[in-house]
Amino acid sequence: MKKIAILGSSGSIGKQAIDVASKMKEDICVEALAAGSNVKVLKAQIKKFKPSAASVANDSDAKELKKWCVSNKIKTNVYSGQSGLEKLATMPKVDMVLATLVGSVGLKSIIAAIKAKKDVALANKESLVMAGDYIMKLAEENGVSVLPVDSEHSAIFQCCVGERKDRIRKIILTASGGPFYKYDGDFSKITVERALAHPSWKMGKKITIDSATLMNKGLEAIEASVLFGVPIDKVEILIHPQSIAHSMVEYVDGSVIAQLSKPDMRLPIQYALTRPERLKSNIKFLNLAEIGKLEFYKPDFNKFPCLKLAYWAAKKGRAFPAVMNASNEIAVKSFLDKKINFTDIAKIVEKTMKARKISKNTLSEDFFESDSWARTYARNLIEKEFKL
Ligand code: MG
DSSP states (O other): OEEEEEETTTSHHHHHHHHHHHTOTTTEEEEEEEOSSOHHHHHHHHHHHOOSEEEESSHHHHHHHHHHHHHTTOOOEEEEHHHHHHHHHTOTTOSEEEEOOOHHHHHHHHHHHHHTTOEEEEOOHHHHHHHHHHHHHHHHHHTOOEEEOSHHHHHHHHHTTTOOGGGEEEEEEEEOOGGGTTOOSOGGGOOHHHHTOOSSOOOOHHHHHHHHHTHHHHHHHHHHHHHHTOOGGGEEEEEOTTOOEEEEEEETTSOEEEEEOOSOTHHHHHHHHHTTOOOOOSSOOOOHHHHOOOOOBOOOTTTOHHHHHHHHHHHHOTTHHHHHHHHHHHHHHHHHTTSSOTTHHHHHHHHHHHHOOOOTTOOGGGHHHHHHHHHHHHHHHIIIIIOO
């Protein structure tokens, strides 16, 4: 029986993890649940799993939740804020932390979990982009595993089982292409509503916009490079509109190993929780004859400049990926708020990256500082130059 803490249980991945856990009651015990401010969803989850601890973002929600637990005769300890997250991430009873929280809040709890010698199932790609080398080194020092929950990285992980890392020729990261890979019109006219209509995955708003700009794939390329210890130029991106081959690994002998399945996030979540075991799931089986054909195309880096920015950031290394990630977050938020155009997102990220001076002495450990610098810079830039 594996005891898990889910940080971000009310989000899209968190809810699917809850769904996976509720169907695996013999193998998985939900020991702790943290949600941001969606107390209603959290209450339903607490009712279902009766975890020993729960945490919410602010104190007033925590007070209300405590009262609710008492009146429902539920013995869950309630915490709040950053300290609450870290409490849950380091609980002695917990074997594995499923980390889905975005931003520096998420990163701090991941670091706390690794230091407490917990395996971490990582659905938060931003933290690996921000502080990948540091996280992987810390995990190695503490003898714990960092397991990917992202569908592509879970695929790569599965394609690497039993293989030697130095025999990898390249990683082929597949991308659905988002809604615009075939679009030939004016990208600056793309509306929020159109960008939010993703063809194959239903996800949170930020990641859906990242999928439309292909920044999501850029972040994933960096994530793959960090997780599997291969240089960024050995990570190739291919558009694969069917979203059936979730990624592949090519070996030096010419073999390409791929992982295929229906697109369903519950599969990578379950594999992260149960590996090396494979357990039955509720996911529909693949019918390749029905699908008929699988297509692959090279992405157009000029149409999707965010891809260029991601490879550039990865090559520059140090805290540049953190700067890229933070300015992208600010730009995406502004796009969602209809303050800037779709094409401004990449422009803002590029300008912020170019403005960042990182000396040779700057360590990649300066990610928190670089992150907050980039946020402030990008916000000012939007106010001054981009606001519609
Ligand atoms: Mg993905």
